[in-house]
Amino acid sequence: ALNAALAGAPAHRELSWTDGAGLTAAVHRTAGPARRLAAELAEAVAQLLTDPRVGEVRRCEAEGCVLLFLPAHPRRRWCVASVCGNRARVARYYARHKEAGA
Structure with a gap:
């Protein structure tokens, strides 16, 4: 095809x-x-x-994201840091502050 x-x-x-x-x-x-x-x-x-790096393709770790990406850095976790990464960081922030306030 x-x-x-x-x-x-x-x-x-x-x-x-x-x-x-x-x-x-x-x-x-x-x-x-x-x-x-x-x-x-x-x-x-x-x-x-x-591409010789095809084995390094990863699934985005953001909740609900279905995208795959080829990381430029070995520690990269999200397909787009400014979108999926930001959502994950904001969710962690709210979770920490919710626990501290409860």
């Missing part, structure tokens, strides 16, 4: 000159929006599956 999605919108690089940046190579796909999106997603999955 991944190979079919990748083949449905093949990518090619197009070189262009830009002011300041010099020569750039942008990736272009020649297909409709749905096929381009499927190919982009299939490419991301293929890159993840072939």
Whole structure:
């Protein structure tokens, strides 16, 4: 299925000159929006599956979060620290203060 999605919108690089940046190579796909999106997603999955660190993929520890992530640091616990991590820290804070006030 991944190979079919990748083949449905093949990518090619197009070189262009830009002011300041010099020569750039942008990736272009020649297909409709749905096929381009499927190919982009299939490419991301293929890159993840072939990454040597695929065994390090973790489930987010936040309650109710279903996301998986590849941690940049071994102690990382949440998919997005500013969202899931913040919710967990706030929940711990309220739990501590609720116990202290009771």
